[in-house]
Amino acid sequence: MSRTTTAIRAGVLLGVIGVAAGAFVYFDQETPPPAPVAGATRQNALPESVNDGYTFERLDNPPRTVVRDSRTVVAATMTDGARTVVITGPSRTFREPKATTADVTTNAWVRLAPQAWKQGDESADWLRPWLTKAMSDKSPDVLAVAMEYLDGAAEQKNAEGVRFRGDASFGPVASTGAGRLERSDFYDYLGVPWTFADGTRTKPDSKHYGAVDCSGFVRLVYGYRMEYPLLGTNTRGPGLPRRAYAIAAFGPGVTPVPNTGQRSTAYDALQPGDLVFFEVEGGADELDHAGIYLGADSDGRHRFMSSRERINGPTLGDVGGTSLLDDGGMYSRGFRAARRI
Structure with missing residues (x-):
């Protein structure tokens, strides 16, 4: 038995993008600066690349590398031993009005790196091409893909x-x-x-x-x-x-x-x-x-x-x-x- 009527989903994030009220809504807006990393202890800041302006900062609890752009804004976070990378991107709001009055607005985009991160990978050949592509990628990430199975999501x-x-x-x-x-x-x-x-x-x-x-x-x-x-x-x-x-x-x-x-x-x-x-x-x-x-x-x-x-x-x-x-x-x-x- 079908759970609800079908929602209509747009394919890109340009301006305001909506889906049927039973499912979810995206908003693309100016990305606010990220909040400070909670529970982190700053270690050494690594040298800035002369090519792309990224700096790499080591944090612990758990051990991870934070990538900052030329404005010192956190661009990505990679955790030692994990492939999931949190990238700072356009802000989105996820909603399910039929099931809760709350929503989640986030500028976190969760993607998979080609391999598990380890300290020192900031110098690996794969990192900069992958990171450059991931930073501009607006195709559905982990969170958006998960939303594609809610009540009313389009087939x-x-x-x-x-x-x-x-x-x-x-x-x-x-x-x-x-x-x-x-x-x-x-x-x-x-x-x-x-x-x-x-x-x-x-x-x-x-x-x-x-x-x-x-x-x-x-x-x-x-x-x-x-x-x-x-x-x-x-x-x-x-x-x-x-x-x-x-x-x-x-x-x-x-x-x-x-x-x-x-x-x-x-x-x-x-x-x-x-x-x-x-x-x-x-x-x-x-x-x-x-x-x-x-x-x-x-x-x-x-x-x-x-x-x-x-x-x-x-x-x-x-x-x-x-x-x-x-x-x-x-x-x-x-x-x-x-x-x-």
Whole structure:
């Protein structure tokens, strides 16, 4: 059953761009100076390049490199051990009016570098060509791609006729002796078989077509759409495992918020695009929910996106529990860890 009417999405960010009220809205406006980096300790500032005017500054907690332009404005942040890069770009506002009155306005654009960052990569051959291209790239980034699966999002098919974006549901949930089983992965949404790098081949379940559970949503956005390597199992390897607990425990990247088994309030350690993990079912002592951190919303709260059963699909809204890390709600109480891939 369709969740709502179809939204219309524009393809570029020029002026004010809108999508149907049930989904989201972008605004392109003058980019304000970024806020100071929270919880950071400044280390040595590296020499300025005579070619492009960039300066590279090392910070810790976690170890990372901040790129500043000739105006000393933060242009990008790269974390040691992670491929996700936060780039300062045109400001956008993400909304889901049917599910929350809050919105998220951000000038953070989250993209994937060709390899995990390490100290000293400011001199690597790949960096400046990639960074120059990424700084001017206005195609959908991680956050914009995630919004393409909200209630009412417009459908689009590729040349092979596979619907790769559009309103996603959560999918059926089965009960087993071991508890609830959520089985909608990215290939179920696509409706195509998939062969993983280790040779594992899977077939979609027709009952789950157009659906992604919480970790399936993460894999759809970061894996299928942004081309981050994916695993077909819950094992350690060069890619994203299948389930939330496995991504959190031994997925790729770094852990700005490690899992101590207790509720975390380390919000300042997060950056947009981080994967956030929760224990919400209770009794299993296992991380059972995953989402994508968006940043501070219009109420000053830390908001994330995830695919959920009650609202039947991906949401940044407050149906079936507020999508917040810091309001004392169900997900706030269950927030345990974060990973930057």
